[in-house]
Amino acid sequence: MSIKFDVKIKLLWKPVNTDNCEEEYFIPSKNKPLYIVCINNGNYIVYDAVVRDPQAMEEIRKLEEKLYDFIVGEKSLVDLLDSIQDTRLKHIIERQFIGYGVLEAFLLDPNIINAHIMANKPIQVIHRVHGKMETNITLSLEDVKELALRLAARAGKPLSEALPLASFIEPRYEARVTVIYSSDITMRRDIVVDVRKQPEKPWTILKLIHYGSLSIEEAAFLWLMVKYKVPVIIVGEIMTGKTTLATALASLIPPDARVLTAEDAPEFRIPTLYWTRTMTREFGEHKVTFFDLIKSGVRLSVDYIIVGEIRGEEAREWAHSILLGHGAITTFHAESPESALLRLLSPPISVDPQVIALLNVFVKTNVIERTPGKKVFRHEVYTIEGGRTTPLYIYDPLTDKIIQNPDVKNPIYDLRFIERIVLAHRVSREMLHVEYQAMRKALEEAYMEALSKDPLLETPDYMEIPVILYSKLSKYITLMHSTTSQK
Numbered sequence: 001m002s003i004k005f006d007v008k009i010k011l012l013w014k015p016v017n018t019d020n021c022e023e024e025y026f027i028p029s030k031n032k033p034l035y036i037v038c039i040n041n042g043n044y045i046v047y048d049a050v051v052r053d054p055q056a057m058e059e060i061r062k063l064e065e066k067l068y069d070f071i072v073g074e075k076s077l078v079d080l081l082d083s084i085q086d087t088r089l090k091h092i093i094e095r096q097f098i099g100y101g102v103l104e105a106f107l108l109d110p111n112i113i114n115a116h117i118m119a120n121k122p123i124q125v126i127h128r129v130h131g132k133m134e135t136n137i138t139l140s141l142e143d144v145k146e147l148a149l150r151l152a153a154r155a156g157k158p159l160s161e162a163l164p165l166a167s168f169i170e171p172r173y174e175a176r177v178t179v180i181y182s183s184d185i186t187m188r189r190d191i192v193v194d195v196r197k198q199p200e201k202p203w204t205i206l207k208l209i210h211y212g213s214l215s216i217e218e219a220a221f222l223w224l225m226v227k228y229k230v231p232v233i234i235v236g237e238i239m240t241g242k243t244t245l246a247t248a249l250a251s252l253i254p255p256d257a258r259v260l261t262a263e264d265a266p267e268f269r270i271p272t273l274y275w276t277r278t279m280t281r282e283f284g285e286h287k288v289t290f291f292d293l294i295k296s297g298v299r300l301s302v303d304y305i306i307v308g309e310i311r312g313e314e315a316r317e318w319a320h321s322i323l324l325g326h327g328a329i330t331t332f333h334a335e336s337p338e339s340a341l342l343r344l345l346s347p348p349i350s351v352d353p354q355v356i357a358l359l360n361v362f363v364k365t366n367v368i369e370r371t372p373g374k375k376v377f378r379h380e381v382y383t384i385e386g387g388r389t390t391p392l393y394i395y396d397p398l399t400d401k402i403i404q405n406p407d408v409k410n411p412i413y414d415l416r417f418i419e420r421i422v423l424a425h426r427v428s429r430e431m432l433h434v435e436y437q438a439m440r441k442a443l444e445e446a447y448m449e450a451l452s453k454d455p456l457l458e459t460p461d462y463m464e465i466p467v468i469l470y471s472k473l474s475k476y477i478t479l480m481h482s483t484t485s486q487k
């Protein structure tokens with residue numbers, strides 16, 4: 001005798017209090033929605049679009065009758081999925097048996113930046129517009145464990161009671177997942193899964209300008225620094241847009257430069273042809289550390305070494321690469337440029353003080369709550385020379401804009417470290433000043449062109465930016481030189 005048990009399809013039901021939503025939207029689109037999201041009273045409520053469709057619900061009931069044979073019996077799930085026409089039903093079956101269950105809703109919603117999942121508590125998300133929100137979904141300890149194991153298995157990472165800490169990139173959505181698995185270290189009561197999504201397309205420098213995170217003058221200054229390989233250190237607290245900014249700045253590297261990136265998870269995307277992407281190997285016998293990766297970058301004679309996050313002993317190898325003249329864009333988790341420098345100088349990092357003298361340009365990333373629940377990213381530039389900090393491009397809360405520090409008349413003439421560029425590249429300050437002006441114009445023109453084509457600045461694509469900007473730059477430099485020679 002065989003016992004046949006019910007295999008239920010798990011649906012996200014429409015909660016009763018969702019008839020008067022402050023905002024309602026559909027994922028992925030209104031024509032073919034899989035999910036409906038209702039924002040109400042600061043809560044994020046999500047449910048399956050099919051629950052509003054009686055015909056689809058009838059189909060689900062029929063599917064449930066057949067499920068046993070496919071899930072437990074002889075037939076394969078692939079056959080079942082092939083036989084379903086309705087993409088909504090297909091998605092629901094997939095997410096339950098081979099996908100990430102309810103997490104799929106958050107992964108598919110482009111407004112969700114982060115989901116924080118703990119057992120028996122409403123899942124908390126960070127929404128791009130509304131900030132932190134409680135959701136209508138709560139998972140049991142068993143459900144969260146299963147979700148964590150599926151995520152780790154997909155990424156090929158070990159996760160168990162014996163190895164309860166894991167941080168990896170889930171390959172399908174390229175989301176960054178951090179897990180503390182239920183084990184002795186959480187007294188077997190708790191588990192936490194934190195999922196951080198990456199934007200589908202990297203933010204371009206033009207988009208950062210558009211949303212007021214950088215001013216055009218500031219972006220032009222940073223471009224000049226990046227072009228002339230002055231190390232740029234991005235400091236800021238957690239989730240303040242450091243990696244996004246580092247990626248955007250990487251598009252200011254000359255298109256023919258050789259770039260090596262070193263990270264512990266694949267976040268960077270670099271729009272140059274000669275890009276070597278490397279990652280640390282944390283598990284197994286043959287570990288590869290940041291130190292090893294940076295060292296090979298130096299040996300490969302690349303022009304730029306971009307490091308995901310400077311934390312430990314790798315900083316010394318990184319410092320060495322700067323001494324050798326490699327360009328550097330680096331993120332550093334710190335609350336200010338000074339505290340970043342202090343940490344770099346002190347044990348266990350202890351970089352050579354000679355290198356500290358070369359670390360002059362810092363971008364401080366800030367997230368500011370302008371109106372309750374609405375956050376904006378505003379990034380400032382500071383320079384440090386001989387132990388003295390000068391704010392260069394600063395946030396003005398009155399106008400909500402980044403402005404140039406009025407005490408610095410002309411950064412290209414006033415800053416001492418610019419002399420290093422003059423000596424290393426055999427250019428004059430006048431030429432650099434012309435180039436800085438040309439960069440401003442090139443950025444302005446690229447921005448205005450992009451805005452006229454698409455108000456959301458989704459185009460041009462990140463990968464196209466270096467070619468666009470550098471061709472505009474050479475046009476303006478030629479133009480400016482010819483006008484000065486005519487005078």
Ligand SMILES: Nc1ncnc2c1ncn2[C@@H]1O[C@H](COP(=O)(O)OP(=O)(O)OP(=O)(O)O)[C@@H](O)[C@H]1O
Nearest residue numbers: 113199211213237238239240241242243244245377
């Ligand atoms: N300028 C910006 N405007 C609006 N949203 C942004 C901006 N920069 C980043 N974000 C969003 O904020 C989130 C965090 O960004 P990012 O990963 O770059 O931060 P981070 O400082 O590197 O975080 P961590 O400290 O964890 O490394 C991302 O979802 C990103 O899309």
Ligand SMILES: [Mg+2]
Nearest residue numbers: 242243244331
């Ligand atoms: Mg980061």
